Structure formats: C-alpha cells, structure tokens
C-alpha cells in the first residue's frame with residue numbers, strides 16, 4: 001500500500017457521520033481536525049439542536065467543546081452530498097438507520113462502518129447488514145482501541161481501517177488520519193469486525209472478574225483465554241491471525257477489558273458486584289454492545305463448531321439463565337485441555 005502522510009490532500013473532503021452518540025460525535029470532531037468538512041446526522045432532534053446551537057453533546061459526550069465546523073442534521077437527505085460516510089449507529093439500530101439513509105445515498109459512496117457488534121436474530125456482521133440495505137455502498141470498517149472521550153480530546157489513538165479495495169483504503173486513511181489519529185490499512189474486513197464484536201463480550205467477563213475481586217491473575221487469565229476464543233472464531237470465519245492480533249483485535253481487547261471507561265467492562269463490574277442487569281441498563285443511555293452481541297457470537301460459534309465457553313457464560317448471565325456464581329463455577333470446572341489447538345490452524 002502507498003504510504004500516506006496524515007493530513008495530505010484527499011478527494012474525500014466532505015465526511016458524513018451517521019450517529020450522534022459518543023463515538024459518532026468524537027469521529028466528527030476528529031474528522032474536522034483532519035481538515036474535513038463534516039455533516040453529522042443524529043437520531044435525536046435535541047442532540048442536533050445542541051450541537052448546532054451550543055457546540056456540545058452533553059448526553060453522549062459530556063465535557064467536550066465541539067468544533068464549530070461540525071454541522072448537525074436530523075434529515076437523512078443532508079448526508080447525500082458527503083464524499084464518504086462514517087456509519088456509527090449502534091448495531092441493533094443499524095438496519096433501521098441504514099434504511100433511512102438508503103434513498104439519499106448515491107451509489108458508490110464509501111461507507112466506513114465504525115459500529116462494533118452483531119445483529120441479533122440474523123447474526124449478521126455490520127458489513128452484511130449495510131451491504132443488504134445499501135448495496136451500492138463501498139464498504140470499509142474502522143475499528144480498534146479508541147475511547148470516544150480520548151479521541152475527542154485529541155489524545156493519541158491508532159486504529160485499523162479494513163477495506164478490500166486498497167486504493168480506497170488509502171484515500172480513506174488520508175481523509176481521516178491526523179497527527180493524533182493514526183489509521184493502519186488492512187483488507188481483512190472479517191477479522192476487524194470479529195475483533196470489535198467479541199472484545200465487547202469479553203470485556204463484560206473481565207468486568208465481572210473485577211467486580212468479584214478475583215485478582216490480577218484471574219483478570220489476565222480471563223483476557224488471555226478470551227482472546228483465544230476471539231482468535232478461534234475469527235479464523236473459523238476466514239479472518240487472518242495477524243489482523244486478530246492487531247489493533248482491532250488484541251489491541252481493542254486490551255483496552256476494553258482493562259478500563260472502566262469501557263461501558264462493557266463497567267457493566268460487567270456492576271454485575272460482578274451483584275447488581276441486576278435491568279437496573280444497570282435502566283440507568284444508562286449509552287449502549288453496551290456486548291450485551292446484545294453475546295447471543296449472536298455464541299450462535300456463530302455453534303454454527304462453525306468453535307468453542308467459546310467465556311462468551312457462552314456471558315451470554316447465559318445476560319440472558320438471566322445463569323447466575324454469575326454458577327457461570328464462574330462452570331468455567332472453573334471445565335476439563336483441562338491443551339493451551340493451543342493442535343494441530344495449529346493455518
């Protein structure tokens with residue numbers, strides 16, 4: 001791939017951002033910083049008004065003064081003029097949001113999926129959902145260790161941009177990257193999406209370990225054995241090991257499973273402390289994708305004959321089928337096995 005210098009000239013001058021949550025707003029802020037014109041579509045009228053009138057988004061991204069260059073809108077037709085879209089609707093709303101913008105999106109527009117999750121019911125990754133609803137879109141995925149608040153404050157961050165079309169990948173990285181927002185290209189859309197979806201489920205497990213005060217050894221064991229699950233599923237679905245061990249896989253798992261800035265980790269922590277899921281979710285407006293993706297991840301694992309006991313445990317806890325204590329007992333009672341699958345998968 002040709003190398004790009006952050007901030008170099010790009011034909012993708014106007015970026016549309018679909019989603020006014022923490023991540024959509026932070027990405028809009030970052031795209032402005034990269035020198036792009038930005039139009040942000042948000043679901044709530046109040047969010048649109050607040051961004052345009054006060055340059056803040058206090059519900060989803062509190063404490064950040066937004067760039068005056070961000071123009072917010074509630075009208076899907078306003079994104080038609082964008083040269084590329086960043087698609088940041090939560091996974092369970094992605095189909096509906098994509099359907100709303102479908103009539104307005106010119107065929108051939110690059111759509112960069114920044115959502116991390118799997119659709120319940122269909123068990124479809126976001127690239128499949130977006131391709132079904134927006135068949136003319138050129139799909140890419142942006143994923144990696146990136147808390148919205150840190151990106152919005154321009155703290156250094158590095159991500160993976162997965163795009164099967166190398167030339168488009170170069171254009172997108174040139175359009176989005178800047179000094180504190182480094183973007184690395186790969187063509188491996190599958191692994192990038194598996195990493196982003198599975199790490200959210202594993203972060204809930206890591207949070208439970210923290211909430212139960214099981215200690216640093218248990219945390220490291222949970223993250224490492226969880227990563228083995230992420231790699232097994234990623235490879236079974238056709239993803240590459242190098243991508244799974246990169247920013248969008250291991251990198252994001254390290255971040256999400258070790259900081260209570262993560263909504264998934266903090267939700268797990270609260271579960272581990274004995275709080276009810278309904279009570280935790282009732283007190284949040286923000287999304288915890290792992291809760292919604294756990295079932296789909298487990299279903300995909302079953303379909304492909306992949307063992308994912310930690311993800312299964314999280315799924316049965318969030319479904320209310322197993323108590324936290326019983327799930328932990330079941331994991332600790334599993335038969336001993338070889339650490340690495342043998343013979344090693346190629």
Ligand SMILES: NC(=O)c1ccc[n+]([C@@H]2O[C@H](COP(=O)([O-])OP(=O)(O)OC[C@H]3O[C@@H](n4cnc5c(N)ncnc54)[C@H](O)[C@@H]3O)[C@@H](O)[C@H]2O)c1
Nearest residue numbers: 020021022023024043060090093115116147148286287289
């Ligand atoms: N927040 C982060 O640090 C971060 C970082 C990387 C990726 N992501 C991913 O980005 C995606 C969006 O997360 P977020 O953090 O921006 O969201 P958020 O939790 O901050 O906000 C929730 C979002 O859901 C939207 N919403 C609520 N009800 C809706 C409906 N009925 N239809 C459509 N939209 C509705 C809200 O408008 C808001 O944009 C998720 O997949 C998340 O995993 C988040």
Ligand SMILES: O=P(O)(O)OC[C@H](O)CO
Nearest residue numbers: 144145146147262263264
């Ligand atoms: O707050 P979380 O758990 O949704 O994680 C946010 C990002 O995905 C971290 O990369």
